[in-house]
Amino acid sequence: MRGNPPPAQFHKAIPCVRQQESLKVAPLGGCRCGAMMGSMVHKRLLLALASLFIVGAPYANACDQTIVLSNWKSCAVGPLSETGGDADWKAVPKWTRSKDLRPWFMDNPRLLANHGLCNAKFHRVVLCAPGWQESDDKDACWYAICNGYQASLGD
Numbered sequence: 001m002r003g004n005p006p007p008a009q010f011h012k013a014i015p016c017v018r019q020q021e022s023l024k025v026a027p028l029g030g031c032r033c034g035a036m037m038g039s040m041v042h043k044r045l046l047l048a049l050a051s052l053f054i055v056g057a058p059y060a061n062a063c064d065q066t067i068v069l070s071n072w073k074s075c076a077v078g079p080l081s082e083t084g085g086d087a088d089w090k091a092v093p094k095w096t097r098s099k100d101l102r103p104w105f106m107d108n109p110r111l112l113a114n115h116g117l118c119n120a121k122f123h124r125v126v127l128c129a130p131g132w133q134e135s136d137d138k139d140a141c142w143y144a145i146c147n148g149y150q151a152s153l154g155d
Contacts, residue, residue: 065122065124067141067144067145067148069145069148069149069152071119071120071121071122072117072118072119072126072145072148072149073117073118073120074116074117074118075092075093075096075112075113075116075117075118075125076091076092076113076114076116077091077092077093078090078091079091080110080113080114084110088109088110088113089109091109091110091113092109092112092113092116092118093118093120095120095123096109096112096118096125098123101123101124101125104125104127105125105127111127111129112125112127115127115128115129115130116128117145117146117149126142126145126146127142128142128145128146128149128150132146133146133147
């Protein structure tokens with residue numbers, strides 16, 4: 001029994017951290033546990049954010065992938081309904097109904113069918129709405145996709 005101290009004695013820094021949090025003052029004495037724990041937490045948080053960025057980067061948007069124009073097709077896969085509304089969802093691919101993609105085309109399947117390009121391989125969408133050619137952002141990947149698709153139609 002004597003060789004195994006109770007768990008409360010293992011973490012002597014915890015009372016110091018609690019004291020700092022409750023008093024909201026920096027310790028004046030030799031207690032530096034809050035600074036050490038804070039830097040450890042900060043380092044772990046930075047490491048977690050860096051790993052999330054590295055792991056999540058390929059899935060962020062269509063422009064993170066190499067642009068292969070043959071992967072981009074018109075999003076219209078059927079005729080638009082005369083009544084509009086929910087019936088228009090039949091005119092676009094089913095995977096575009098994802099809640100993650102809907103903000104990219106303002107949750108409007110008619111807009112997507114008329115002006116959207118879909119990449120079924122990576123489940124990405126790009127809108128080439130009227131006037132896109134006049135954009136000042138000619139280096140943007142959406143511009144390259146719209147421009148390349150329009151150029152391929154001319155061939």
